[in-house]
Amino acid sequence: MTSFVFVTGNANKLKEVQAILAAGNGDITVTSQSVDVPEIQGTTQEVAIAKVKVAAEKLGSPCVTEDTALCFEALGGLPGPYIKDFLGNLGHEGLNNMLKGFNSTKATALCTFAYSPGPGQEPILFEGSTEGNIVPARGPNAFGWDPIFQPVELGGNRTYAEMAGEEKNKISHRYRALEKLRAYLSEKAQKEKKDN
Template sequence: MDNIVFATNNLHKLQEVRDILKGKYIVRSLDELGCHDDIPETADTLEGNALIKARYIYNKYHVFCFADDTGLEVEILDGAPGVYSARYAGEHCSPEDNRKKLLKALQDEPTPRKARFRTVIALIDQDGEHLFEGEVEGEITTEEVGSNGFGYDPIFKPQGYDVTFAQMSEEEKNKISHRGRAVAKLAKYFKV
């Protein structure tokens, strides 16, 4: 079984990826690698931030690795918060702060408030750099619903479903989520 480093310490993301790769790969976190560096995400695109993180780990530790960046893009807000999704309410904000700010920004907008989640994974291996993208269309709800998941999950309802990501089990969400779709492309590349 091969080892690969996922350039994250986000335990939710790590578990999602480990579940999707189903034990075919040993996916190690930055913490397990012994990396506690604060890797700046200074690009203005998801692709750019994913590549920054993957290149940093590859160049410093000389291991095959991948990194991701995810954004929630709301149509009526011209794609915001997008690349700034994790810090939408400020540099040291909580996911709850981000959700509250977004709901407030949309409070006078009619439903459906179209949005999409987009994840870009940057992989560096023996063959160079590769990008894998996954997205899921949906809408922003008028209030938080559900207690599973993380981030914007309680206010995002995927297209074709009557529940938010936060109302789904991890297994259900992984089958249709943006990260699940990007990781599926990564897994196909790995021939998992």
């Protein structure tokens, strides 16, 4: 059995992560804890590494942090890892307005899970992405920018917010990154079992 602390204060993120992991073989348990970590400027990868290193030091245990980016093709990848601030300041309509005058509404949803085996150890990154388009908000406004992101998969005619949780979890950027983390941790647990 492998376990780690998922560093988040977001109950929706925790619920989604637990649901995705439960669909696997069930050998990974996740608890969560909110830890104050610095939000540095940089690429998604740089932000993820800095956060998980600080979290591992503060917790003194294996932990995982998650960083989500929404990268608009027309804006050269922005808002990227700063989507939370952009969404908070502009709202869904403001994010759509940023693309007025551009020929592309294409966007990539990117999730980066950073895993630290513990304090002082080098983090490992697991990334997943989903391609889609930015559209006027549709569906429940329960989870960040889900109402304006319409993935091209599954017919490409519904936003994340319009999908049932199980359906979204099969194609989401979070699922794809988490599946890589799950595979890594399962392999690590099997190797440790064999070595003992």
